[in-house]
Amino acid sequence: MSNEPLIAVVDDDEAIREALDDLLRSIGFRCLPFVSAEDFLTRADRSVIACIILDVRMPGLSGLELQDRLNTGGDHPPILFMTSYADDTTRRRALGGGARDILGKPVDAQILIASLNSAIAAGYSAAG
Numbered sequence: 001m002s003n004e005p006l007i008a009v010v011d012d013d014e015a016i017r018e019a020l021d022d023l024l025r026s027i028g029f030r031c032l033p034f035v036s037a038e039d040f041l042t043r044a045d046r047s048v049i050a051c052i053i054l055d056v057r058m059p060g061l062s063g064l065e066l067q068d069r070l071n072t073g074g075d076h077p078p079i080l081f082m083t084s085y086a087d088d089t090t091r092r093r094a095l096g097g098g099a100r101d102i103l104g105k106p107v108d109a110q111i112l113i114a115s116l117n118s119a120i121a122a123g124y125s126a127a128g
Contacts (some may be wrong), residue, residue, distance in 0.1 A: 003074045005120055007048035008077070010066065012058040016082075016105075020053060023109055029116075036063035041069065049077045051119045053112075055103075056083035056090055064090070067097045077121035082107050 034040040070076040081102040100119040
């Protein structure tokens with residue numbers, strides 16, 4: 001078993017998933033990509049995930065809806081949102097739902113890394 005933190009990346013954009021996989025691996029994390037929120041709900045073992053990087057807008061279940069579902073289930077890994085749609089309403093809903101941060105796309109790698117490290121240090125969160 002590896003000691004590197006496992007980061008789930010939930011984004012419908014393959015290029016984003018691949019770029020994040022490369023970035024995360026380059027800084028010592030493991031990456032577990034998911035093409036949709038439904039894919040994450042079906043296949044993810046949340047007990048081994050240190051953090052979730054989550055897109056807001058995806059076909060089917062949105063990132064915000066996934067956050068809502070995770071909140072109703074109790075404890076879950078911390079969530080970082082990445083989005084091209086970081087309007088005030090989306091920001092309030094994401095942060096009000098317990099997300100650790102919401103970052104605009106394209107994301108600055110250093111800001112993402114700092115936010116990711118902070119989220120992992122904070123650990124699991126429960127619905128409020």
